[in-house]
Amino acid sequence: xxxxxxxxxxxxxxxxxxxxxxxxxxxxxxxxxxxxxxxxxxxxxxxxxxxxxxxxxxxxxxxxxxxxxxxxxxxxxxxxxxxxxxxxxxxxxxxxxxxxxxxxxxxxxxxxxx
Amino acid sequence: xxxxxxxxxxxxxxxxxxxxxxxxxxxxxxxxxxxxxxxxxxxxxxxxxxxxxxxxxxxxxxxxxxxxxxxxxxxxxxxxxxxxxxxxxxxxxxxxxxxxxxxxxxxxxxxx
Numbered sequence: 001x002x003x004x005x006x007x008x009x010x011x012x013x014x015x016x017x018x019x020x021x022x023x024x025x026x027x028x029x030x031x032x033x034x035x036x037x038x039x040x041x042x043x044x045x046x047x048x049x050x051x052x053x054x055x056x057x058x059x060x061x062x063x064x065x066x067x068x069x070x071x072x073x074x075x076x077x078x079x080x081x082x083x084x085x086x087x088x089x090x091x092x093x094x095x096x097x098x099x100x101x102x103x104x105x106x107x108x109x110x111x112x113x114x
Numbered sequence: 115x116x117x118x119x120x121x122x123x124x125x126x127x128x129x130x131x132x133x134x135x136x137x138x139x140x141x142x143x144x145x146x147x148x149x150x151x152x153x154x155x156x157x158x159x160x161x162x163x164x165x166x167x168x169x170x171x172x173x174x175x176x177x178x179x180x181x182x183x184x185x186x187x188x189x190x191x192x193x194x195x196x197x198x199x200x201x202x203x204x205x206x207x208x209x210x211x212x213x214x215x216x217x218x219x220x221x222x223x224x225x226x
Contacts, residue, residue, distance in 0.1 A: 004157075033213075042201060042216030043158065056213060091157045102148075103214060105157025 002026065004106035006092050012112045018080035021109045025074070025094030031055075032069055033103065034077050035091040043091055049075065082113045118202045123221040126192045134187040134220055136202030141182050146205045148214065149176065149187045151198040158201065158216070161187065197224045 005024040013019050025032050030051050035043035046065065048056040051072040060067070064083070069075040079086055089110050093103040119137040126132040138147065149161040162169055162176045164185075169176040175188040189196055201219040205212055 035216075040218075042199075042218050045213055045215065048213060093157070102160030102163070103150075103158075105159065107155070108157050 004092055004094055004104050006090075006106035006109055008109055009107070010110050010112075012114060013082055015084055015113050016081040018078065019082055019111060020076050020078045021090050021092075021111075023075045023077070023092030023106060025092070026104055029094035029096055029104075030072070031095045031097060032075050033093040033095075034067055034075070035093065035105075037089045037091055037108070039088070046077070079111075082111075084113050087111055087113045118204060118217055120200075120202050120217065120220045122218070123223065125223045125225065126189075127225050128194060129191050132189040132192045132196070132222065132224075134189075134200050134202075134222065135184065136186070137184045138202070138204055139183045141204055142206070144206055147176065147178060147182075147185050148203045148205050149174070150201045150203065150214075150216075151196075152201070152219070153195075153198045161200075163205075192222075192224045194224050194226060197222055 004026060007022050011019055032049045034046045036046050037043040046060045047067045049069040052069050065079055067077045089108040091105050091108040093105040095103045146163050146165050148163040150158040151161050152158045162171055162174050164176045164178055168178060177186045177188060199219040199221050201216050203214050205214060
């Protein structure tokens with residue numbers, strides 16, 4: 001089966017600019033997650049969707065980050081305006097259901113804010 | 115979320131077994147023990163999970179202590195491709211969103 005697709009693979013922007021990341025989960029996977037991974041740390045959950053509804057966005061900095069999953073399939077994560085500390089890898093994952101058993105992750109988008 | 119403790123790094127030789135420890139003294143009865151690994155420049159990859167009994171799959175084995183306060187991921191014959199960061203995660207099966215919370219994990223180096 002095809003994996004979780006993410007694009008772009010790399011992105012470099014200046015601070016205060018905006019950026020968007022795209023994720024296409026595995027077909028049929030109802031649950032989708034966005035994680036942020038800063039260099040040297042484990043991934044941190046930003047937002048979890050169940051179909052097109054938000055289940056958990058408690059760690060999403062809502063003043064600058066937004067995410068949507070229209071039609072319950074692919075998803076976009078946006079940052080506007082970006083800060084230097086947003087430099088990280090943004091990972092998308094999906095699972096059949098919230099209880100898993102396992103998530104499938106994409107390869108991520110590496111964002112550098114200069 | 116219940117916390118886990120793992121060594122920051124471990125080293126192994128190719129074709130030898132590797133035992134990666136994880137302590138989780140505050141584990142609750144509904145917590146599953148999950149292991150993921152992350153190869154360089156890739157997203158995390160599911161390895162194995164268990165609740166009480168030891169588990170085996172094609173990638174690894176999971177040995178769970180009788181009191182469930184610790185577990186060990188076993189790679190039976192390490193290869194260079196097993197060099198990665200290994201994460202031990204507790205996942206509450208009794209909660210409402212079952213989210214995975216990652217720590218810093220153990221960086222495994224495999225020497226040829």
